Amino acid sequence: TAGGVALIRSAKERGVRVTAEVTPHHLTLTDAWVLGALGPRPAKTSKPKGRRGSSPELSLPAWLDPTMLPPYASSTRVRPPLRTERDVEALIIALNDGTIDAIATGHSPQSRVEKECEYGIATPGISGLETALGLVLTLVHRGEMDLxxxxxxxxxxxxxxxxxxxxxxxxxxxADIVIFDPxxxxxxxxxxxxxRGxxxxxxxxxxxxxxxxxxxGGDVAFRRGDFGRNGRSGPQTSKLSGILSTDD
Known part of the structure; x- marks a missing residue:
């Protein structure tokens, strides 16, 4: 919450040795996802916002739409619960200024038995490992965070x-390396x-x-399709090119 961020920031300013992490879903999803189809549809806009809102090279991805979910879908039940837009904005600011130290996936896979039940008795948790990068990068594409x-x-x-x-x-x-296409x-x-979750x-x-x-450790643990096996014809450019240098 925004209140939790304020406490952590105050503690760090006083020299208290404390660390903080945040999950991708708490950075991007709000309590509107719990309402699902009962909530308002997200505004359709092409204007980026945030720290890099004036950068023309950053194109917006499709806006996430919580109204695709039924009301009180158990998949949205997580601990801590999804919070308000104000809380999410406070988390993003805290991540940008270093108050929050790390992004952790919060990966919490649950079985169908634990999730396919009433909202109030469903086991909290989101299977977040495979969506973590794409979810966090929506903030980069929207201009709210630096890559x-x-x-x-x-x-x-x-x-x-x-x-x-x-x-x-x-x-x-x-050689612990991740190659991704932003x-x-x-x-x-x-x-x-x-x-399994x-x-x-x-x-x-x-x-x-x-x-x-x-x-x-130098061994390929995951490969998407034939990536890296076949040569590419010609140079590939990214809409995010220029943000990273060869020294990063």
Whole structure:
């Protein structure tokens, strides 16, 4: 909540050793998702907002639409609960200014038995691992967050909280690498999740930004299709080009 952010900010200003994390769904979804079809439809606008709202190279993805869900869908039940727009805005500001140290997926897969029941007795949790990047990148495309800072909060932030050295691309470093396409649009299909937990309120929603390859310790742990196996014809450009430098 905005109140929680204020407490953390105050503690850090007083020198208290405290860390904070936030999940992608708490950064992007509000209590309107609980209302689902009973709530107002999201405004259709082409004007980016936020810190980089004047950047012409940033195109907006399709707006997420909570009215696609039935009212009180158990997939929206999470702990802490989804909050108001004001709370979400406070979380984004806190992530940008360093009050919040890391983005954590909050991955909480649940079985159908635990979710296909009345809202009040459904087990809280969202299966968030496979939608985390695309969901957070909606904030980058909308101009509310910087790409470099976002990637750092997803990678360096958790490592530093755990007291581990962040991964690098320097020769001799452990090859823990994620390659993603920030402009790749895709539709969430919970039935295709690798996780056994299919519990997500994002089924049928369009996201922009998808992981193409993951390496852990130099071994390929995940590859999307034939990515990296076949040569590409000609250079590929991104609408986000220029935001990252070769030194990042």
């Amino acid at each position: 470099v800072n976002t990637v750092a909060r997803l990678t360096e932030g958790p490592a530093q909280v755990l007291g581990r050295s962040p991964a690098t691309l320097r020769p001799g470093s452990c 402009d790749r649009a895709w539709t969430v299909d919970a039935s295709r999740f690798v996780s 299919k519990n997500t309120p994002l089924h049928g929603q369009q996201l922009k930004g998808q992981i193409m390859l993951t390496m852990v």
